[in-house]
Amino acid sequence: MVGVMISSKMGDALPFVIMVIMEGCTIGLTILAKTAMSGGMSPFVFVVYTNALSTLFLFPFSFFFHRHERVEQSLFTFPLFLRFCFLGFTGVALSQNLAFLGLNYSSPIVVCAMGLLIPSFSFFLSIFLRKTELKWRRSSFQSKVIGSLISMVGAFLVAFYKGPFVRNDSSSSFSKLYHKQHLFVFYSTPDHWLLGCFLLAASFLCVSVWNIIQLGTMKEYPQLQVMKVACFYSFAGTIQSAIFSFILLRDDFDAWKLHFNMDLLLILFTAIFGSVVRSSVQICFGRKRGPFYVPLFQPFRIFWACFFGITFFANSLHYGSVIGTVICGMGYYTVMWGQTKQDQKPINDVEKSDSSDEKVPLLLQQDDDQVV
Secondary structure: OHHHHHHHHHHHHHHHHHHHHHHHHHHHHHHHHHHHHHOOOOHHHHHHHHHHHHHHHHHHHHHHHOOOOOOOOOOOOHHHHHHHHHHHHHHHHHHHHHHHHHHHHOOHHHHHHHHOOHHHHHHHHHHHOOOOOOOOOOHHHHHHHHHHHHHHHHHHHHHHOOOOEOOOHHHOHHHHHHHHHOOOOOOOOOOOHHHHHHHHHHHHHHHHHHHHHHHHHHHHOOOOOHHHHHHHHHHHHHHHHHHHHHHHOOOOHHHHOOOOOHHHHHHHHHHHHHHHHHHHHHHHHHHHHOOOOOHHHOOHHHHHHHHHHHHHOOOOOEHHHHHHHHHHHHHHHHHHHHHHHHHOOOHHHOOOOOOOOOOOOOOOOOOEOOEO
């Protein structure tokens, strides 16, 4: 009996620990991406190479992941082709290019803050598209409105108020060591901070649109195998990103050159982690624990961003950014609580929001993941 109880507790704790570690890995890769771009790597080139490798990894992995499932829906139809193109455009070409460019102008803690706006953006989009009715008397609706406003306040605080450094350069022996060895060049807040904040906000607005498209796709084609769909829209997004990047960097062919250094390893690790590791873990836990289990761990990125910033990178973390991001996290959980409460209502009393907003998508985003 005791052994069963211990086994049950370990079974509950293990997914929690794995998800917390996954969020830490996401922030770690985001910091390394910031370091690479501070060292001269183009964010547009980074997006193309990581998604090209992601597609290559996803293609064989998708067959392995769905090896026990029967194929009941053809992927080679014109309506699905158009959906893949829209998914690739919003979820890869547009959102990731905006995200990495915004990261280049800001810092990982800002990525955390703006990423927490996704449920709020989705909620507002669902109202704009008339997929959610304005039922002000419902506590679930009120929670989502209040949570969205709280998140917006936190985002504006991050954008317009930095405040003093949490840890300055004079107190950081780690920072001096890294500067001396040239291991890291991400050590201070960059110029164009406000532009970076708005680019990241626009990126995650695109992610919200991408969520709506993919939820509609899975609703209309419920027999689709999600990893194969992720492979196809990743390929579409890679082609679109490559065309955009070649036009933008047509006079800078050196930007496409890769060397056997940390930048190449970063691209490889980001592609493997985003396309295979994180996606499969999130899909498995989402199926076993419910649609709200995975999103509940996103605010843990605040802890990891603060931990890495304080420990390793002086002159990179402001009190204003931390406070604003924590406020965004409070709003995030308030919105998610409202959505959870809404979904617990009886079927005949549920608000009209089938594909509207904050439910975890079945085709999980490759960040950040990608950035965050």
